[in-house]
Amino acid sequence: MPELRKDPVVGRWVIIAKERAKRPNDFKKGFQGPPEGECPFCEGKEHLTPPEVYAVRSAGYKKDGPRWQVRVIPSKAPFLKIEGNLDRRADGIYDIMNGIGAHELVIETPKHISNIADLSQDQITNVLETYIQRIDDLEKDKRFKYVLVFKNHGWLSGGGRVKHCKSQIIAMPVNPKRVKEELVGASRYYEYHERCIFCDLVKQELKSKERLVCDIDGFVAITPFASRFPFEMWILPKEHNCDFSKSNKDNLPHLADVLKKVLTKLKVGLDDPPYNFIIHTAPFRKRKPGYWKTINEDFHWHIEIIPRLTKVAGFEWGTGFYICPVPPENAAEFLRGVKV
Amino acid sequence: MAELRRDPILGRWGIINTDKTANIDDFEREKHEPKKGLCVFCYGNEDKTPIEIEAFRMPDTKPNTPGWTVRVIPNKFPALQIEGNLDKRGLGIFDLSNGIGAHEVIVDTPYHDKNIPELEIDEVRDMLYMYSRRAMDLIKDKRFKYIMIFKNYGFSAGASLEHPHSQLIALPMVPKNAAEELRGAQKYFEFRGRCIFCDMIAQEIKEKKRIVFENDDYVAFCPFVPRFSFETWILPKKHHASLYKYADSAEKLDGLAAILKEVLLRLKISLQDPAYNYIIHCAPSYSMESVSYHWHIEIIPKLTRVAGFEWGTGFYMVSFPPELSAQKLRQVKK
16 A cells, blocks of 8 residues: 655655555666766866855965865856845736846865765865855845755756766845745744754654664764655754754764765665755844744754656646655665665 | 746746846757557557546447547556545654555547647547546545646656556645645735736736737736746636536537647647646635636646756746747747
8 A cells, every 4th residue: 555644844745655666776777968078177177167256275275276175166157146136026916036146066076076975074074164164155145045055966967067076055035935844844843842843853763763874973864754756865963953054063074974975875776876965954044033933943954865766747746746666664774785 | 137036826936037048959858769569558459458447439339449539547557546545644743644546547549649739629628528527526536635637748757658648646635736826826815805817817918928829718828937948827718716627518628629739739849849747737626616716737848857956945947938938939830
């Protein structure tokens, strides 16, 4: 019997189709993308990109030159632009504002490596520190409400032609819908229980262990109860904090370690599948004091990793209702078993 | 300057690139290469599918034999099962229930290589009439709250079989996207005392810039806040909450068949046969007379991949503004 499961935070239902259950090697490897040209992100090719916004670089070396470890540049084809005013207005029954925002690329390594899983723990720590630097800087801009940090790995996940590993940062003047839903769900739970739903979730997952992928140094990786996608994973800190950029920096090497472990498991176990990861963190809160009253207590930052092994079709678009052909318990068991 | 536009129903924001637009030729297109081998939906292979639920047939032909024009069968690999009880239960902080529902396949036509743009209007009309018949039949089952009928065309839109077909899913709850749409429309109605879709139709017909096609009873336009380039909606000009309730005879569906065929043909020509999904949005079974909700069809061509940004935010970046999509679709030479 298939099961209908409800995500406890946003209330989204998914169908866990046990009868249609697929094994890990049932997923075919899709199109890998067109051949790569010259890589503009490698060390020594700095002149091929727009001038950098930020870099982690060895002392004594110049901006937009070599000897960097992590480099942040503005996107060459930004959807949102940094200059201008929002100018919110109406057009009949519709609402519009100017497309103001920031769109940056974080080049995660000077070497031509495509998967962040293959970087060293220290290098991944550098990348995570860079995210925090950029978020803190963008927070100073009063026009922005939210900063999204995410990664598209592989052609089928939207990773683009250049395979050099990178992530993206987008600062936005509005809170995106998915983020709002999570915030609303978490605050409702808090109102009723006076506890953080994510803290409760971590405790339940650690106790049952069925969906646990790993538990190291203050972080857990789980396959969520109402997984939308096969092998979907969430990484959560055990220590409660709503804001990724304000969390304890001493923990970043541990987060880097967990991220490297789970992404390596994905790479080894499922033959380097395309995936997206997204950091879910609290919005900037200074502008409307009191708007998110209990956010410090009710929300809990985390990372969602979604391997792109299945196609999203009419059913999913129409309903916001997902069919997952691998029960998360089986996915977790498989991922625990992948030796890295 | 790109524009941030807010969907008036869902409150979802979209980024619409309005200055430098993408070139139509930059979109990835899927090649439709005919698959060889046996097709279980073709005449003569009726015994290779599960037993048919309903079919329109020529006189004196028997079920599960050739001679049908539209045929409905249960999905061979259903996502939900028809027998059993929901048995809602908790598991710590989680909620779950049994996966009860119906999952049917509607074989649109006996022709293996004729899709909606190639079919005659009365053939499309019969397919649509079958949608309504199946939906009204399943609505009688009190376990089901929502019926969704949709089509995946092309591999990248999720179709696994080539023979033209549509799918129906009956669900024991109103799914999230539909619930949000219903709630958004309800709020607007409470505030203004009018249907938001009726208002939208009035504004679109007046402004004309996003209109793709219009006939006496229906209008097709590219929505002000699309999720995808060339996204197109078809709506009845008269207020009805449910197509299924309204369409109690095939004759009522001539106008809809004509506009659906027209729009899909225009998409096919201007985008060189793209993969697409269409989804029929109707009010749930318990509010088919709703004054605030207005049924419609959403057609979404699959021209770009959905990436981390869209998943993380529910916020879509669209490279082709709807004003330009509509213009291209209006100008198609047939």
